[in-house]
Amino acid sequence: MPPTHTVEGLQAARAIRDEHGAAIGIVLLSQFVETRHAVDLLADGAGGLGYLLKDRILDPAELTDAIRRVGNGGSAIDPIVIEQLLKRRQTDSPLAALTDREREVLAGMAEGRSNQSIAAKLHISDKTVEACTGRIFTKLGLEPGPDDHRRIRAVLTYLHATTNH
Amino acid sequence: MKPTARLPWLLVPAAITWAWLATRQQQRADRPWTFLVSDVVPGLVLIAAGLTIWSRRPQNRCWWLLVAAGFAWYVGDFLQSTNDDVVLGAFAFGGWYGLFVGWAVLAFPNGRLQHRHDRVLVVTLFALLAGRSVSRLFLHVPPDVAGYGVQNRFLPITDDRWWRMVEGVFARAYVAAMVGVLMSVAHRWIRSSRPGRRMLSAALFAATALAAAVAYEYATGWNAELPGATGLRIFYVVWWAYAAMAFALAVGLLRVRRTRSAVVDLVAELGHDAPPARLGDALARALGDASLTLLPWSAAAGRYVDDRARPVELPVDQPNRAVTRIERRGEPIAALVHDIALREDPGLINAVVAAVRLTIDNEQLQAEIETQLAEVAASRARIVAAGDAERRRIERDLHDGAQQRLVTIALALRLAETRLDGDASPGVRGVLSQAVKDLSEAIVELRDLARGIHPAILSESGLCAALESLVGRSPLPVRLDIVLPDEPPSAIAAAAYFAVSEALTNVVKHANADDVTVRVIANDAVIRIEVTDDGDGGADTHAGSGLRGVADRVASVGGTLRLHSPAASGTRVEVELPCVSP
Numbered sequence: 001m002p003p004t005h006t007v008e009g010l011q012a013a014r015a016i017r018d019e020h021g022a023a024i025g026i027v028l029l030s031q032f033v034e035t036r037h038a039v040d041l042l043a044d045g046a047g048g049l050g051y052l053l054k055d056r057i058l059d060p061a062e063l064t065d066a067i068r069r070v071g072n073g074g075s076a077i078d079p080i081v082i083e084q085l086l087k088r089r090q091t092d093s094p095l096a097a098l099t100d101r102e103r104e105v106l107a108g109m110a111e112g113r114s115n116q117s118i119a120a121k122l123h124i125s126d127k128t129v130e131a132c133t134g135r136i137f138t139k140l141g142l143e144p145g146p147d148d149h150r151r152i153r154a155v156l157t158y159l160h161a162t163t164n165h
Numbered sequence: 166m167k168p169t170a171r172l173p174w175l176l177v178p179a180a181i182t183w184a185w186l187a188t189r190q191q192q193r194a195d196r197p198w199t200f201l202v203s204d205v206v207p208g209l210v211l212i213a214a215g216l217t218i219w220s221r222r223p224q225n226r227c228w229w230l231l232v233a234a235g236f237a238w239y240v241g242d243f244l245q246s247t248n249d250d251v252v253l254g255a256f257a258f259g260g261w262y263g264l265f266v267g268w269a270v271l272a273f274p275n276g277r278l279q280h281r282h283d284r285v286l287v288v289t290l291f292a293l294l295a296g297r298s299v300s301r302l303f304l305h306v307p308p309d310v311a312g313y314g315v316q317n318r319f320l321p322i323t324d325d326r327w328w329r330m331v332e333g334v335f336a337r338a339y340v341a342a343m344v345g346v347l348m349s350v351a352h353r354w355i356r357s358s359r360p361g362r363r364m365l366s367a368a369l370f371a372a373t374a375l376a377a378a379v380a381y382e383y384a385t386g387w388n389a390e391l392p393g394a395t396g397l398r399i400f401y402v403v404w405w406a407y408a409a410m411a412f413a414l415a416v417g418l419l420r421v422r423r424t425r426s427a428v429v430d431l432v433a434e435l436g437h438d439a440p441p442a443r444l445g446d447a448l449a450r451a452l453g454d455a456s457l458t459l460l461p462w463s464a465a466a467g468r469y470v471d472d473r474a475r476p477v478e479l480p481v482d483q484p485n486r487a488v489t490r491i492e493r494r495g496e497p498i499a500a501l502v503h504d505i506a507l508r509e510d511p512g513l514i515n516a517v518v519a520a521v522r523l524t525i526d527n528e529q530l531q532a533e534i535e536t537q538l539a540e541v542a543a544s545r546a547r548i549v550a551a552g553d554a555e556r557r558r559i560e561r562d563l564h565d566g567a568q569q570r571l572v573t574i575a576l577a578l579r580l581a582e583t584r585l586d587g588d589a590s591p592g593v594r595g596v597l598s599q600a601v602k603d604l605s606e607a608i609v610e611l612r613d614l615a616r617g618i619h620p621a622i623l624s625e626s627g628l629c630a631a632l633e634s635l636v637g638r639s640p641l642p643v644r645l646d647i648v649l650p651d652e653p654p655s656a657i658a659a660a661a662y663f664a665v666s667e668a669l670t671n672v673v674k675h676a677n678a679d680d681v682t683v684r685v686i687a688n689d690a691v692i693r694i695e696v697t698d699d700g701d702g703g704a705d706t707h708a709g710s711g712l713r714g715v716a717d718r719v720a721s722v723g724g725t726l727r728l729h730s731p732a733a734s735g736t737r738v739e740v741e742l743p744c745v746s747p
Contacts, residue, residue: 007625031564032612034622035637036630054568055608058575058601060583084637 010037013049022048025070029054033078035085042075050076050112065117075112082110097139105132110155173219176232180212187239194245203401207408208238211262214415221419222512226276227269231411234265238407257301263339264290266375266410267346273368274418283349289342293335300331336383340376347376357506363453364506367417371410378406444524445472448517454504456486459521462497469500491518491525498525542721546656549721553619553659560619568611575604620662628658628685632665636683639669647685653692657742660718661685661694664726667715668696668738676700676736687744694740704730712738 013026027050028041038051050070056078057063066076086095086107098106101122108118108129115129122129137143142155184205191201215231222228241259243251267290271283278284305325350372354365382403445459460469460477468476479488479500487508489501499521507514582597615621623631629649636643652658665683672678678700686693706712706728716726724742 031568032616032621034626034630034634036622036626036633055572055575055605057572058579058605060579084634 007037010041013041017049022073024048025067025073026050027052027067027070027076029057033081035081038077038081042077047073047075051081052076052078053080066112069112069114069117074114077111079107079111082107085110094140098136102132102136102139105129106136106155109133109136173216173228173232176212176216180209180232180235183236183239184209187242190242190245193247200400203404204242207404207411208235210408211235211238211266211411214411217415218418224276225274225418227272227274227414227418228276230265230269230272230276231414234262234269234411237262237265253302256306257298260297261294262407263343263375263379264294266371266407267343269414270346270368270372270375270410271349273350273371273414274364280349282345286342286345286349289338289345293339293342297331297335300328300335304328304331340380340383343376343379347372357504362506364417367413367420370413371417374406374410374413378403378410444521448501448521452503452507452513452517454507457501457503460500460502461525462499464496469497489514489518491521493522493526498522542723545721549718550656553656556619557624560615560621563611563615563618564621568608568615571604571608571611575601575608578604623658623662624655627652628661631658631662632683632685635662635666635669639673639681641669641673641678641681643669644680644682645685646682649685649687649692651687651744653687653742653744656722657692657724657744660715660722660724660742661692661740663718664694664715664738664740665696667711671704671711672696672698672700672736675704676702678735690744692740692742692744694738694742696738697735699735701732702730702734702736703732704728704736715740 009028009030013028016024016026025048029052030037031054033051033053041049041051048070050066052063052066056066069076086103095103101124104122105118108121113121115126115133119126119129187208188201188205191204196204211231212235215228215233215235218225218231219228237258240255240261243255244259246252246255264287268278268287271286272278278287303319304327305323306328350365350368354362354369357365382399385399445457448459449455449457458471460471460479462468463470463474463476466476469479471477480486480502481488485505487503487505489503490497491499491501501517501521507517578597578601582594582601585594585597620631620634622634629647629652632645632647636645653661665685669681669683672681676698678698680699682695682697684693684695684697704712706716706726712726712728719726719740719742722742724740727739728736729739730736
């Protein structure tokens with residue numbers, strides 16, 4: 001975005017957030033998505049934030065789903081960010097203990113999806129997703145929370161912390 | 166070498182023939198072999214010494230003085246001849262080698278008589294020997310010395326008083342003249358500085374031997390030409406003293422030459438980075454002249470300067486000091502202030518001048534090369550920086566131009582798809598859908614391309630974030646340890662980023678590795694980067710252009726890249742970068 005073509009978008013999002021709090025939901029569409037920016041954006045704790053690749057607009061269903069989630073005070077994080085976080089250092093972290101299915105569910109949670117959304121995306125039942133999330137939280141040693149946004153923040157922070165240190 | 170310059174070698178067969186003839190005369194007298202050897206050796210040593218000096222330093226006149234002494238040496242042996250004329254000649258001209266030897270000692274080392282009293286001594290020796298020859302030819306020789314069968318056949322004088330008087334005067338004056346030779350050399354030796362003394366010590370030894378031998382010969386048996394047991398002993402002592410003396414002169418002259426080559430060796434050993442002060446000290450040591458100073462010429466000041474670049478006046482008209490100016494193509498380079506004794510060997514000074522010129526030339530070339538190298542390094546850094554700026558521009562153009570346009574087109578197609586309202590044929594819908602899909606892939610490819618050209622996050626969020634992003638996008642799990650207190654300058658950050666990027670690309674492409682670690686540790690001065698894998702190894706910076714290019718980029722900011730990649734033992738790429746731009 002002009003004028004310096006670097007991180008004005010992120011700065012604008014932060015400025016809006018500082019001025020209006022979570023009252024205004026923000027979906028940030030970016031040419032590149034970086035995990036560091038995602039973690040920074042979500043650092044203030046409030047929901048109502050989305051961080052997606054610009055070309056996600058070419059899939060209207062996914063885009064409207066993400067906007068709705070953000071509008072409802074939830075979050076929408078681009079799958080690429082989550083993929084990168086999950087991929088690193090799987091061998092010697094608790095993430096290695098997860099099954100493939102649990103990993104997929106964790107990715108969905110980290111993107112900011114609700115249990116229903118995850119179930120729909122993975123073509124499994126809500127019950128299965130719920131059972132999965134319980135096991136994931138136990139394995140990673142996280143407190144399970146009802147709030148989707150808090151859940152995603154916990155997961156993202158966990159992923160970011162474990163993958164970089 | 167000119168043909169005439171080879172002529173002295175003809176003296177070798179001449180000398181051997183001459184010595185052989187002389188020995189034949191002595192054999193007739195039934196001498197013991199010790200006598201024959203003692204008789205023949207000094208002459209040959211004198212000739213050999215002379216020829217050796219000639220072969221190394223043909224312009225030095227000492228050589229023919231020694232050769233002449235050698236030939237004159239054997240004249241006395243012909244007293245044993247059967248021919249009366251030959252016997253008389255040998256008797257009259259037997260001692261002339263003393264003139265040539267004394268002359269050579271006085272003229273040592275450069276072959277010229279330097280002082281008036283030296284010339285007086287040579288003339289005296291000549292006069293004495295000439296007087297004795299005349300006396301022996303024309304005056305009556307008493308019968309008790311005439312055991313050789315000498316008899317005067319020119320003048321009918323029967324009184325031997327005159328002859329005895331001449332012989333007595335000759336003996337005393339001859340010894341005195343030889344002592345004079347010794348004193349002259351000793352005087353020169355005492356007045357010389359260390360280098361001069363080192364050079365003159367051979368002459369001093371020779372003069373001492375000569376004076377001692379002559380004094381002994383004439384004090385004990387000047388009239389004992391009849392060889393009894395005493396006469397034999399005198400012969401032995403005196404003859405071997407002459408041989409030793411000739412040997413000393415030759416060695417002394419050749420040692421001067423050795424000093425010269427020592428100077429050249431020394432300068433060669435000093436190498437090209439010798440500052441004038443160090444060169445001056447080294448020359449002072451090699452020449453044994455502690456007072457030697459080398460004063461470089463300062464073109465800026467138009468003066469000679471000392472080692473602290475202060476202008477100095479060259480000493481003129483100082484006793485015992487001499488100044489040698491060193492020039493190249495008429496331009497002064499330096500001046501050498503030294504003991505005047507070094508002048509006695511012009512060859513030595515020439516060697517020193519050549520050596521100094523060479524060393525200072527080298528130094529100037531070195532300085533020029535260093536300047537050029539600095540310019541090349543700076544221009545290389547500028548080229549890389551310009552390349553980086555261009556990469557950033559291209560990345561931004563792709564970001565703002567092509568990618569936006571592709572997204573817009575894809576969006577338009579998607580819109581068209583939704584507006585078909587079911588009235589179009591299914592084929593059209595399929596075509597549109599496929600076009601959007603292809604465009605999406607094109608956008609992804611373009612994004613990866615743009616990131617490869619220049620990672621936006623590097624300029625947005627710095628090296629640490631860029632490396633995290635890079636590692637995150639790697640298809641292999643990569644451990645990243647990073648300690649980076651301050652963001653380095655952009656050229657260095659770019660070098661670090663592309664080094665890690667290339668190393669990771671290589672790991673993915675070639676290494677067949679399971680475990681990859683990127684370690685970045687920085688302190689105030691230097692950033693150390695290590696990319697280690699446990700793969701196949703055997704990587705080579707020359708095999709592919711990738712690491713080669715990274716090494717060049719790293720070098721352009723003053724860093725180094727090292728590759729440890731033994732076969733089957735993994736690969737480690739080590740990069741060290743300075744924290745500040747060069």
